[in-house]
Each structure stands twice: as structure tokens, then as C-alpha cells.
Amino acid sequence: MTIKLSREIINHSLHEHVSSTDYSFESEAVVTDSASLVKICEVLKSAPGIELDYLSSVTAVDYPDYFEVVYLFYSIKHNHSLTLKVRCPDKQQPDIPSITPLYNGANYQEREIYDLFGISFVSHPKLRRIFLWEGYPGHPLRKDYGIGS
Amino acid sequence: MAHSTDSVFINLGPVHPSTHGVFRMRAHIDGEVITDIEPVFGYLHRGIEKLAEGKSYRQVIPLTDRLDYVASMNNNLAYCMAVEKLAGIEVPERAVYIRVIMAELQRIISHLLGIGSFFNDMGTFFTPFFYMFIQKEKITDLLEMVSGQRLLFNYMRFGGVSHDLPDPFLPALSQFLREMPAEIDKYERLLKENEIVLARSRNVGVLSREMAINSSISGPVLRASGVNWDIRKADPYSCYDRFDFDVPTGSNGDCYDRYRVRIEELRQSLRILEQAVSKLPKGKVINPVPLRFKPPVGEAYSHIEGNKGELGFYIVSDGSDKPYRMHVRAPSLLNLSALREMLIGWKLADAIIIFGSIDICLGEVDR
């Protein structure tokens, strides 16, 4: 059974590298901001006992007040998982650092989010639209994108 | 005299016999060798995730059929499991077993088609493909018995499945299970140690273990690279923890291993099916759920080991009768993450079979 990482273990491995104000817990997920995302990912990818080496999925949700990008990690070695959420309150020009250099599997998913939500991933190697063509008006998965308009 | 050659740019797709749909690769080739390749997606983008936001939860089930259309039961299953997790719906025991039977039948269909078209790409002029298609049709007949459809089954419901198995189903399934091992042996005699198959697929398109994990590859492609990761074992869902089966893994991560893993998985699926049929309990097949039900506010992610890899549905509910957001973790798209690394440096003919060995379904890639 893939178990969710407990708060104690996460706190234990993060406290040396990230200040405890940079992240918080919300039900089973870790919530952070875009400034400390890459740092947290780096730590969690290599920390002994955690080693979240497999990025299962990246997706985004358009909430009324903010964009939320949801990362789901597994550790194939230890068979545990972690959900990491990054909130992006700036709905006009949302940007988030890319974790493609760390996890190659994020490449297409970040492009997909860029395409459908308009969230730019800073330092992504090739941030271009993936499903729709360049110049397509709007970002369809945003809630303010009118269907049929 | 010094001279240099320009690389030629060619489009593989979107209309090309070996891209298995409307996929396009912009390839730069130097002679026959691929120097650079860029996949282009989106020719089959139907916006299913956006469409789902405008429909009630139950109306989304037919939409999920259209993701990976060679294994639509699996999509039904993953979506229903996600909604059940979100709303806390219990599934009757018999329905759980029926779901497993359907999922494994769909895995056999998908692997048969995957292997068959892989050998088509290798140039066998449809012979293995037809051998496998005959068996695939038998399964399709079985699935037609339970759902009335032959491609997009729309069979699962929240809290169970739409109908109980019809009477002729189990005898027909048992007959199929008796015949299928001999059929697999037939494919093995034809293909397993064929010199040309070995020459074409051995050590071709090698995907290392580290690259596979880092690129979020899943399913048979990941296991062919030597990673023992099968969600049926790692995070058992439905009733997979009650079955006895093995997870085949490869050692080289080449095209041949990917083909071998799929063949072995066919055998394991047959084992699971036999056990599921013998243990199938009696009872009701659905805990009825209101037509327009409203799950509580929250979010749920549920994943299954689909035919092509980890198939997951992430659903966010705002308490209304429509999903606020539905995301599909599509294995076909993510299995292409390492495509560029796998293709560069190989010849054009190799590129085709490497791409074929990944076995994608465009309905799922573009969604």
C-alpha cells in the first residue's frame, strides 16, 4: 500500500533547508509558495528515507482566489507518496518555477498547464503551447473562459 | 575537399501509418539517422477536461470512454473509483470482482493490439496483428455481452456496474481462458526468437532505469526498464491484493523487453482472470447512487494500473453536481516524456519501432 508521508517525517527532513514558515500542511498535502518550491523538491528528491524520485502528475486548479498547482510524488524505493501544492495568488500574471530540470516527467505536464491555464513556468526549457496552437485566444481551463464564446 | 551534408527535415505524421493515430513528429534526419526530433501534440484534443466541468458527475462516464478508446473500461474504472473516493461510496463485493474481470480483459485487448501494431511497425505485414486481432475480437464479444457495446462500453457506475453479468458470459469467459494460453504459445513460436525480430529490437531504443523513473514513465515501459512498479501490487485497489500474480520486469529496457513484458503480462492477466472467476461472489452489483448526486466539497485522486501505465483521475468538488475540475493523469502522454532521448541517434526505421514499442493511444495523449 502506498502510504502518505507523515508530517513528522517531512518536517524532520525539511527543517534544515527550508524555514518552517515557507510551507504548511493542509489535510494530507503540503502547501507552499512558488519561492521555495524548487528548494523543497530538491530536498525531498534526495533526502534519505524520503527519496521522492517519481513525479506522478502535475496539474492545476483555478480557484476563485488563486491558481493551485498540484504535484503528486511517489518514492518507488520506499513506496510512499506526497501531494505538494503551490498557490499562485497573482491571477493576472501567474508564474511558478519549473521543476523540469529536476523531473523530466514534468516537461509535458507543465506545458499542458501553461497551455490550458496560462501559468508560466519560469526556466522551463521549452515553454510552448502543447495542445492548442500558438495564438489561440485564452486559456480554456480557466473558469473565466466562456464555453462557446 | 571538405564537404558537409545538410540534415533533412521530415514530418512523421500527423497522417502517417506508423504514428498510431494523429501524432506528429518533426524529425531532422542526417541520411537515415535521426539528429533531432520534436513531438507535436494536439491533433485529437477534444477538451475532455473542460467538457467534464459542464456535465454532471454521471454524464462524465461516457466522456472517459473516449480517452483511451482501446481500453475504455479501465477509464470508467479509474474515474468511478475517484468519484467513489470523493463521495465515500461503497461498492458491493460482486461488482468489485466484475470490475477486475473487465479491467483485465481490457488489458489483454490493449496489449494484443500493442504487440500486434508493434510488429506491424517492424514490417511483418499484419500476420501477428491478425492472429492477435482474432483473440481481441473474442474478448470484444464478451464485453459486448455485458455492455451491449463493442468499443465504448460505458459499463461502470458509481457504486458498482450498470448490469449484472448475463448468463452466457461466464461459460464463454471460461472457454476463452482455456484457449488463450495456447494462442499465446502460438505467438511465441512465431515471434519470440525470430532472428530478425531480435536483430531489430534487441538493444534498440534503450531506456535506462534512471531515465524511466525521472521521466515519469509508467506501465509496461517502466517495467521493461527493470523497475518493479505495478500499482496493482504497490497500492492495491479493488481486490487485487487477494489474487496471486507476478509483475514481469525486463532487464535492458529495449524494445524487445517491452514486447516481452507485454506478453508476460498477458499470461499474468489470464491468471488473475481465472482466480477472479473462481472466487466471484454472489449478490448485488450496485449500491444505487442518486442520478444527480452532490459529493461533499473536497478533492480526490485515484489511480489504477491501466493498460498503458498509471491512469489517475484527480477530481475537485465544490459541492455542486458537476466536478469543479477533473484532471486525467494520462499514461500515454507521460510515456512520451523520454521520446526524444530514446529516438535521437537511431535510424528512421528504428525510430518507428521504438515509438511503436511505447504503445500510446492518441485519444489519451491529447484528451
Place this chain on the structure above:
Amino acid sequence: MAELILFPASIRSELPFGFWLHLAIFAIGIIAILLTSVIIFIWFERRLVGRFQLRKGPNRAGPFGILQSVADVIKILTKEDIIPSRADKFLFWLAPVIAFSPVVVMLAVVPVAGGALLADLDIGILFIIAMSSITSLGIFTGGWASYNKYSLLSSMRVVSQLVSYEIPLILSLVGVVMLTGSLSLDEMVNAQNVPFILLQPTGFFIFFIASLAEISRSPFDLLEADSELVAGYNIEYSGMKFATFYLTEYCEAIVLSTLTATLFLGGWQGPWLPPLVWLLLKITLVFSIIVWIRATLPRLRIDQVMGFAWKFLLPLAVLNILLTGSFVAFWPEAPSWMIGIANLVLLIGYILFRSRFFKPGGVTVGAS
């Protein structure tokens, strides 16, 4: 009538305008038989492949679907003839002609009965080799003139493959020539009291494989590799021009089946049945084997194809020449069974020796 068609040389001179009558009958006969047999062989191949693939094959048009190819021909001929705007129009038009004519000409030196052939050339085999390489020129012209990258790639493959396989093909025939002492096909058939496949199994092996590559049949069907190059060199062709290319392919297959039958299977020779029937039966047999291979084997990659020709077939062909040559030079009165067995030993020994370098390998995937 039968005598007129088979036309032994003895009555040729007795008829008025014997020479011209002979020419006319054979030229018309060859073209008529070839073109109709293409239609039948296309149907035959589709039915046969259907059987190999556990299905029925075309069975709707006419009895056993035999009119299917006729319907296909009518369809193809009535299609619009499209020339790409940036194609080289003259060469685009010329290419099917260059490809098709030499194939028909090749049959001129093949005897259909004792002494019954259009032109009994002293250099019959050389003529065939020369003509068969012209076809690749037509294919290359067509691929190049189409102004299409796929067809260009395909034509490149054609040139490299055909040029390479020409060499083992020619060398494999040297053994036959040495045993016969002549280059004329008529004499070769006459010399086959025992079919040469028994005396020259190595030569037959090389010739058959190399001719599969020459006609680009599976497993050497790289030039039209439909999963890679869509259709290959004829991708831009339609209508009559496409039909000519298609015709060329099948004519080549039939002509090389004819050659295999003539050179190694005893040609028209055979008991009880008329010579022409024997020849047709043998052609059908060889063609069926070609179809069988097509339905079974995957395609090789271009470097493997080239490596096979240069590293495997060429040394074997040279060894075959040495072996047969030594018999002819030093022990001309050797019994024929001894030549055959020595040749067979060479073939089997060489294959076993070389297969040590091609490790088939075991199974890597096991349940864990």
C-alpha cells in the same frame, strides 16, 4: 496450334516469314501472358496471404474473388493523374517507363520449351543481369523526380540495396555457368538432367535471397516500407503511372520466379505434363515461397540489409565459385552427386560458422 505457340526451331525456318512470325508470336505472347499473369498472381498472393493470416482474402468479385484484381485495375486506371507542381515533369513521366520495359524484355531469353524462346542469346544471363539493373534506375528516377522527401529516402535505399545485391546475385550464377559451360538459358535448361538446386544448393540459396532483395520483397522491402516511408518511391504517383510501377513490381517478382525456376528447378523440364505447364507450376511454387516469406518475416533495417549482402552473401558466393571451380578444373569427371553434397556441406558449414557471430540470445524477461 500448340506447336505453333511452342515453335521449335526446326519448323521456324520452314514457314513463310518464319523469323518475323516467330518474333511477333513470342513478343505478343510474352506481354499477354505476363500482364494477365500479374492480375492472377496479385489475386493469388492476396488469397494466399489471407490464408496465412487466418482470414479468407478477397472472395466477393467473381468466383473465389478472382475478378478482384480486374476491378482494382479498372479503379486505378480511371483515377486522376496527378503530377506534383514542383516535380520534374519529364522524368516523372519517364520513370515508370524506364522501370517497366526492362522487366518485360528479360523474358525474351527464357525458354518455355526446348528451343522455344524469343531470342536465344549466347549471353542470356548477362543480358538478364544487365536489364534487371535498369529497373532500379527507373525507380530512382521516379523517387527523385517526385520532389518528396519520403520518395527520395526510398530511392536512396533502392540504389544502395540493389547495387549491393547485384553482386552476390551475379556471383551466385557463376557456379551454374561453370557447370553448364554456357551463358545461354536454353542450354542451361537442357543441361539440367538433375535440377541445379541439387547440384548448386549454395548458388540457389544466394540467388533466391538476393533476388528477394532485387525485387524488394520482404524481408528486404525497405524501399516501400509502408510503416516508415508511407509507400516509398511511388508516393506521389497515381493513376496509370502508379499502375505501371505496381505492374513493374509484380512483373519483377514473376520474372525472378521464372529465372529461379529456369536456372535451378529445371525450367520447362518435367514428365507427363507439357513444358509450359511445368514452367508455370514451378513459377507458382517459387512465387508462393516468396509470399510465404512476406507473410512471416519482419523487415530488416538498412544497415542490416547491407551488412548481410557484403558480409554474409558475398563471401559465401566467392567460396561457392572456388568450390565449383575446383571441381570443374581439377576433377571434371566427378559424379554429380558429389558436387551436390560438397556444395551442401559448404552451405551448411558456412551458415553454422557464421551464426556463431549472430547471437540470438535467450529470454530476458521473467516473472519476478
